[in-house]
Amino acid sequence: MFETLKEQPADKILQLMQLFKEDPRENKIDLGVGVYKDASGNTPIMRAVKAAEKQLWEAEQTKAYTGLAGDPAYGDAMVSLVLGDAVPRSQVAAAATPGGTGAVRQAFDMIRMANPAARVFVSDPTWPNHLSILKHMQIETVPYRYFDDETRGVDFDGMMADLDAVKSGDVVLVHGCCHNPTGANLNMTQWKALVELLLAKGAVPMVDIAYQGFGDGLEEDAQAVRLIASSVPECLIAASCSKNFGIYRERTGLLMAVAQDPAKQKLNQGTLNYLNRQNFSFPPDHGARLVTMVLTDDALRADWQAELEEVRNTMLGLREQLAGELQRLSGSDRFGFIAQHRGMFSRIGATPEQVQTMRDDFGVYMVGDSRMNIAGLNKTTVPILAEAIVKAGV
Ligand code: LMR
Numbered sequence: 001m002f003e004t005l006k007e008q009p010a011d012k013i014l015q016l017m018q019l020f021k022e023d024p025r026e027n028k029i030d031l032g033v034g035v036y037k038d039a040s041g042n043t044p045i046m047r048a049v050k051a052a053e054k055q056l057w058e059a060e061q062t063k064a065y066t067g068l069a070g071d072p073a074y075g076d077a078m079v080s081l082v083l084g085d086a087v088p089r090s091q092v093a094a095a096a097t098p099g100g101t102g103a104v105r106q107a108f109d110m111i112r113m114a115n116p117a118a119r120v121f122v123s124d125p126t127w128p129n130h131l132s133i134l135k136h137m138q139i140e141t142v143p144y145r146y147f148d149d150e151t152r153g154v155d156f157d158g159m160m161a162d163l164d165a166v167k168s169g170d171v172v173l174v175h176g177c178c179h180n181p182t183g184a185n186l187n188m189t190q191w192k193a194l195v196e197l198l199l200a201k202g203a204v205p206m207v208d209i210a211y212q213g214f215g216d217g218l219e220e221d222a223q224a225v226r227l228i229a230s231s232v233p234e235c236l237i238a239a240s241c242s243k244n245f246g247i248y249r250e251r252t253g254l255l256m257a258v259a260q261d262p263a264k265q266k267l268n269q270g271t272l273n274y275l276n277r278q279n280f281s282f283p284p285d286h287g288a289r290l291v292t293m294v295l296t297d298d299a300l301r302a303d304w305q306a307e308l309e310e311v312r313n314t315m316l317g318l319r320e321q322l323a324g325e326l327q328r329l330s331g332s333d334r335f336g337f338i339a340q341h342r343g344m345f346s347r348i349g350a351t352p353e354q355v356q357t358m359r360d361d362f363g364v365y366m367v368g369d370s371r372m373n374i375a376g377l378n379k380t381t382v383p384i385l386a387e388a389i390v391k392a393g394v
Contacts, residue, residue: 028363048304070096086226093268100240168202176209177221178343181371215342250287325386362388
């Protein structure tokens, strides 16, 4: 049987992690996978998460199963974090998933069940694993223009023109904030125009929100997803706790299906439970429990928010420093977009050859499409990267 299997392409982001590990150079710089790093290159456990873990160790009495959708308190806490009071809780079906990727996968599964003919429109570019999962599931994917190679901002006119082809029942996948891989994001006027288009077309938005709190702030980063959820009859939202709680390996995510028609909530919840059961049964609990504890305890929550703000401001500071350094070295303003982008990533618009040159000559590891993880930098490495970018001819 196994001889019929074909070699599968390696995930480029994970492959880069390996290449970086194997590079013996001491001054190498890892701007690859989307993991937050502090100035000394460590990915710390957040203070509030550590404190919750200690409390949990003392207090937890059982490891018996929770529910198919996870602990309901986790769903409530996360729905509130992502959606605020944009929609009544009674309109939201929610299920815990193994990470944000699990939520994305379950969402695609639900789409396929509900409408096997649905096409999923994805930004060009999008997170490569979106495309990989869609291909694996044999769901038709249609790219829409997103990134303007000239300005390194959003090509909003191109995006709207391409989304004109959306038909009723199609799904439009958007990144709720901190677009991955580009770092370029819609403003609220553009989000409103997009919502109008989706309403006119009868399309179903699917929002992937994996970086809430990394862009302009926890509330600010949720504005788009809240606008969408409160405006359209139906939408899907895949949320991740990996980054904003720093619990990557705990695999903690949530899939939400929002429907204005309250009669659909029960059906949606039943479907989410069913899909969890088919794919992995009960979702992981440890990370979800920590998140619930942090979000529902005033002191832990305040400390978590403060640390998240530190992380966000550190990244913004690095963006400013890099843009400034590049302006100095290149004598031009063409890198100003780095300070405008938001989240962990920026696509800097280098060619694959230039990316390779930076890797070979400077030990700078960024993804082949020239996505760099800002959090992989510190004050000392910013000038080195700036020199690499300019010397590689970007
Ligand atoms: C990334 O884009 O680097 C992260 O989302 C990690 C991953 O799983 O690819």
